Amino acid sequence: MALRSIIKATLTFGLFCAHCSAQTFQRLGACPSLGCILPPDQADFLAGQFFDVRVEVHAPLNGSERINGYTQPDTNFSLTIARQGGADSQLASEFFKIEEPKLETWNFTWYEDLFAQAAKTPSQVRVASRIYRKVALYKPGNYIATLNYRGDQQTIANWTVRDIPEKRRAKNVVLFIGDGMTTNMITAARLIAHQSINGKYQTLMAMDQFPVLGHQMTHSLDSFITDSANSATALYSGHKSTVNALGVYRDSSPSALDDPKVESIAEIFRRVWNGGVGIVSTAFIADATPAALTAHTGDRGQYGNVVDSFLNGITNYTWTKWTGPDVLFGGGAEQFYPNEDSFEGRDYYNLFAEKNYTVVLNDTALQASDNTTKHLGIFSTSNMAKWLDRNVYPQNLDIPKTAPDGSNGSATNQPGLKEMTLKALSILHNRHPKDGFFLMSEAASIDKQMHTLDYDRALGELLELDDTIKATKSYLKSIGELENTLIIVTADHGHGFDVAGGVDTKFLEAQKGSRKKRNAVGTYAESGLSQYMIANRSAPLGSDQNLIYTSGTNFPVNWDPRYTLFQGFMANPDHRENYKVHKTGPRKPAINITGFDEEHFYVNYKDAVTGFLINGTLPGPPPSLEELGIGTKRKTPDSAPTNVPAQKKLRQHEASPLSKGLVNIDRNNNHPKAMTKKKAPLNDEEETDEEGVRWRELPDNDIMPDKYNDMDDDCLTTEGSDTPVVDSDEDDGPTTMFPEDENDSDTEAILTAANIEGLSNKLDRQRAEIEAEAQAELEDAAIQTNIHADTDLLDPTHTAPSLVPDLGAVRSRITETIRVLENLANLTDKGKSRSAYTQQLLSDICIYYGYNEFLATKLFNLFSPTEAFHFFEANETPRPMVLRTNTLRTNRRSLAQALINRGVVLQPVGKWSKVGLQVFESSVPLGATPEYLAGHYILQAASSFFPVMALAPQPGERILDMAAAPGGKTTYISALMRNTGAVFANDANRKRAKGLIGNIHRLGVKNAIICNYDAQKAFPRTLGGFDRVLLDAPCSGTGVIGKDPSVKTSKNERDFQVLPHMQKQLLLAAIDSVDHSSKTGGYVVYSTCSVTIEENEQVVQYVLRKRPNIAIVETGLPDGFGTKGFKAFAGKAFDENMTRTRRWYPHVENVDGFFVCKLRKLGPSLTNASKTNVATSTSGAETGERDDLKGNKKDPEYSQNDSFGDFDVEEDRVFINKSEKKWLKSKGLNPKAANKSKSRKERD
The missing domain is CATH 2.60.40 (Immunoglobulin-like)
Incomplete structure (x- = not known):
């Protein structure tokens, strides 16, 4: 009966597992x-x-x-x-x-x-x-x-x-770990460092001479792919765990620090035998392999807790007593000196010293220190320098801010794995001559350099490990401890690396075209033998081709031979390969070029430029239902695709030079398709994805409702323009670009005897085009592009007319034209004028970046040619995602810690903000975390912080936010006011005003009053007497083109006549709504997310003329942050204090283009002030009132002094009429007839 029950339970369990696995x-x-x-x-x-x-x-x-x-x-x-x-x-x-x-x-x-x-x-x-x-x-x-x-x-x-044997078999244990090391890597290291003659190696590796060889399995309990955290847990405790877990079985609880622990071998050895413990690694010391000896957490990224566990053990729960290791050597200084990266900002150098540790920060101090004391040795920030750089290319060590003391210096005096290990052995032997010791020594960068496909450095690290093993055996023998010591050499996990032949690098570099370059690879009989052990005696002694080592040391004598290894990965990103050593530092084969989505990587245009392209195999981000082609659950995003004009063309998965981030391009027609993801207030029927995009479920027969999202929340549509004008508040998140039809022209033709020759010729032509583009990209790596002297940049016959322009040639022409314009006196062709070069450059910018001629010219004129180029480049990339901490509910440190625990990679947005966090990567939907739903943060563009910071609201004040939706700035104002006083959050659009309510409630705002007034008419007649007013005015959006590329083609001259008119009227209303006699305020902040003069300096200049009772004051923002406003432009002189305004540009501060002006109201507004005969200073303020900038003067009550009549709409009528006539003519209409019709309607 019992057996039957067991069988039944087993079958039930098996069926259940099959169902839920x-x-x-x-x-x-x-x-x-x-x-x-x-x-x-x-x-x-x-x-x-x-x-x-x-x-x-x-x-x-x-x-x-x-x-x-x-x-x-x-x-x-x-x-x-x-x-x-x-x-x-x-x-x-x-x-x-x-x-x-x-x-x-x-x-x-x-x-x-x-x-x-x-x-x-x-x-x-x-x-x-x-x-x-x-x-x-x-x-x-x-x-x-x-x-x-x-x-x-x-x-x-x-x-x-x-059971534990009664007799102790070894007094000491030395555990060497080659992180990520496989037998294939050991074979490759042997190939390059040990000479083979007639198939016989003349020397052996230290690993080859071990008497016992075996295998172990360290993979996790729920995955067959292993990481260094769960593998170290298996090695040190005998227990399998999950990926990323250190010394615990990861549970489902929210905290990573309360998971069930298992005691490590280091903790057991210290507790039972009181033996010595040493931890040595070439990684940052809080990395997984060293961390797993003392840390117990489900998240290996808890670096601060890891460092604290080295010193104090586990303090949050009852656990085994721990008094710290005898030796702790490695990198990662940023976790030790007091700064925002160290645990709770503590100085761990001092904390270790207080517990009698000798603290050393370089190799010289390490070798000179006392061998009888406990030691902390931290020799660089981040991971330590690689063997190849320390010994062959030492110039690569001169990297600022790598010094372990937290200074701006370089960590040029670092020990290697051998030096650290031998010192650790000496200390442990001296401190524990009877009890014995346990030492873990890790060659960490075998793994780290394999991850970046830097095979030479990885193999150098492996050879350093082998050299350290040999030196360890020799040292232990010299002190009589070799027979008492168990030495174990192992890897924790592996990589998909192998060597499949040889490469003739000289032949490879001489060829043109990827297929021809690939003929340099030799396999089987053509693979040959390694030349790494054959020095080039014609090269200088000590160079990378002619190295001499001490006797018994085995490393390549020639790191840059002609014949190298055909080596590679099965799991790799798109990259180029030339199979040569990277002499300028650790390799970076692929880069992220799509802004926020850090899971997409593309060929690094600076890497292996002479090599050929290897397509990657690594996956990208998880697909959406649409990408999967599944329509079972229809979800409609709150925005529609927007087609964008022709953009730059990229060769297959390659990044263009001078770009921080580009879009994915349809390589067939060069027309990318932009999907700008928007946000809407979250309700019970909506979901949020990992980019913070709200989706609304629609029944199959429903029609998509009116757009109700961030872009519409920030938009007004101008008459005569098909696209909205934007203001700036909550961050839209990154703009995602994708091809309209990725595979239109990639369909494979069926090969037949009749067409095979034609298809082959077609492939040859395509390869030639690809190589030409590659060459153009290489030439574009800097502005100083060399073009043949006979080429006439302005010759229209230089490129044949084509429906699809040769964007590679266009870009080359752009960079060369800029070079000429920056040094016209010396580089111009005879008879060519600056205007001719400028017109050619503007034409090329329109073609390459997809602007209309009007807007390209307007933006180009703001900068020098070089800076304009960088501005247009920066607009191709969305700005970073930023969160604003809601200080009504939490603080930035607590929020950051909570989000980090959820897998969000972030850092403070900059020293200028105490509440901003910049997000680099997130494994969870940022718009659906418990912290988001609890109102701990809001997604908000960094630039929209600026006007609120300039406004500087004070507790208890009465403040007006004239264009408030969707609420990012309003809620920031409330937070700065600590929910005191009153914030009148106005928006003219009723739907958008309602949308404010969701954010206000979620963020815990209690002092906001929602208004739905036309700001031009309601203020100050309906409401007035405010201490401060914020006007983040609707604008053209020329500062947020990276977010909304449709601006490139949708803006025309009419927009820049109509928009400034509206902005002027709104700003006048804002000024008239402020109480100049306010004890604490009397300020107006005007801002736009535009960079044009017409919407910024000219608007401010206009109101200075119309309201002589105001003056421009300093914004109060940090010095050096942002650019001063224009004092003059295109022959127009502005107020001398216009330099107190601030401008931001995407190519300078990597934020949206933005303008902020802070105005101080000095006295009451007068009806028809523009016609009042008052003496004015050059700034437009009344002479008698310029001295009172602190608001100390007592004036009559607001109701008596700040009344103001209707706006004089005739102020800009001449501009409006001119624009209307031009627009009517463009539509083929007679302006006079239209005006007569209009007059009749007005009379009727």
């Missing part, structure tokens, strides 16, 4: 059922090893695992433990003789598969849990842990406790 994602590793025991089934323990036991009971609320009627997890579960052959099972608390832990509950979500992830439909799970901390099993044997829950449901874990 997931390949890509898992609800919780090692927990296929709804009851979880951690450590799980088949866990192994050393007798007496401390560990925690976590049990969880799950209740899925949706998805395939949902059980009808089971929405709350069973909280009456029990855990029993029994030893086979021992007494009956007991409750865990009784078995371990501890108190029953308290019940914990939480919720979490997960995706069942990629389809669920693409659809943004996570499965939700409720959890009940208990954790039994710091327990141990002391008797060897088998144990059965049983979790009983939900009636008769059980989860069983069989544990094995291994």
